[in-house]
Amino acid sequence: MSGKTSQFESDAFVDFPVSRGIVACASSSFNAPASVSIHSRRDLAELLPDLSRSFLARLIDDGRIAVSGEVVVKPSFHVAAGQSITVEIPSPTPATAASQDLPLTILHEDDDLVVIDKPAGLVVHPSAGHGDGTLVNALLFHVHDLSGVGGEIRPGIVHRLDKDTSGVMVIAKNDAAHRALTSAWNGSSVIKEYLALVYGTPSPSRGRVDAPIGRDPRNRKRMAVVRDGRQAVTEYDVIQPLRYLALVRCRLHSGRTHQIRVHMKHLGHPIVGDPVYSGPQWKGIPDKRLQKTLAALGRQALHATLLTIPHPRTGTMMTFNSPLPADLNLVLREAGGVLKE
Numbered sequence: 001m002s003g004k005t006s007q008f009e010s011d012a013f014v015d016f017p018v019s020r021g022i023v024a025c026a027s028s029s030f031n032a033p034a035s036v037s038i039h040s041r042r043d044l045a046e047l048l049p050d051l052s053r054s055f056l057a058r059l060i061d062d063g064r065i066a067v068s069g070e071v072v073v074k075p076s077f078h079v080a081a082g083q084s085i086t087v088e089i090p091s092p093t094p095a096t097a098a099s100q101d102l103p104l105t106i107l108h109e110d111d112d113l114v115v116i117d118k119p120a121g122l123v124v125h126p127s128a129g130h131g132d133g134t135l136v137n138a139l140l141f142h143v144h145d146l147s148g149v150g151g152e153i154r155p156g157i158v159h160r161l162d163k164d165t166s167g168v169m170v171i172a173k174n175d176a177a178h179r180a181l182t183s184a185w186n187g188s189s190v191i192k193e194y195l196a197l198v199y200g201t202p203s204p205s206r207g208r209v210d211a212p213i214g215r216d217p218r219n220r221k222r223m224a225v226v227r228d229g230r231q232a233v234t235e236y237d238v239i240q241p242l243r244y245l246a247l248v249r250c251r252l253h254s255g256r257t258h259q260i261r262v263h264m265k266h267l268g269h270p271i272v273g274d275p276v277y278s279g280p281q282w283k284g285i286p287d288k289r290l291q292k293t294l295a296a297l298g299r300q301a302l303h304a305t306l307l308t309i310p311h312p313r314t315g316t317m318m319t320f321n322s323p324l325p326a327d328l329n330l331v332l333r334e335a336g337g338v339l340k341e
Helices: 041-047 052-061 135-142 175-184 259-266 289-293 326-334
Strands: 004-009 012-015 028-031 038-040 065-068 077-080 085-091 105-109 113-118 166-172 191-199 206-210 213-216 220-223 233-241 246-251 302-310 316-320
Touching: 052 065, 105 316, 113 135, 166 175, 166 316, 175 302, 191 259, 191 326, 213 259, 220 259, 233 259, 246 259, 289 326
Parallel strands: 166 302
Antiparallel strands: 004 085, 012 028, 038 077, 065 085, 105 113, 113 166, 191 246, 191 302, 206 233, 213 220, 233 246, 302 316
């Protein structure tokens, strides 16, 4: 094997420091029980918490892990206490997405993460039909110290916002930060709050929706509350009852696809402007001026307004806020509400 390597005895746990997201040679160690035994990449991942199982699987496939000098060729293997393990970490490959100078509002940036205020209309990942002009393309231009995430120089997307949902997003700069944030994401330390404009006013004004979400059996392109779906919990609180609408704060306790959109529809109060789950309900509103404003909105009225996370390196709690954007404030005003700054 060639390249950057680190070798350690299997009766000692070695902490691999991360530099620019690349796992470097071991620089510190502490003793683990001498009876430690490794039978698979899952066991190895527990000894090397900075490396994901999928990344370790790629290292094995590429012949970059050896036991006592013999290259591991199978995903299931055995290492006895006292045997040495050599792990070669290749330099991350260049990003496959193109760097593009797109406008981007950065709320916070440090060595491990970047927090942005995503505008509505911006797709997060390149995909079929969206080969460029995405958040990933913008991050590759604006963030200059991205390093290896999954073996590629790219931003580590911890969570997603739908194309037409605006607000706070956090992105990891390296593998260690990505793994720490992903691990914490659905735990109690992470707080995710959204503001939504919905049709009608939910009653009671505060509540909790605990309803499983899965593919809609009648339309596989949509999600729905279904009996065999994955558990999904959303707390909601009516902030301002309006004319024909309401401004609602939603807090997520899980992260299912379209969760708030589906749960609000399930309550009978779908999100304004949602082309999938509400349709043009504004046509039934007798106020013609409000009707015109809603018809021109062009996206679902959903905004990620607050995100609290533990910093992936220090554990310090950090909170980021994004005010309701101008287009949703316009709807709020036309519906008789007080502007949210």
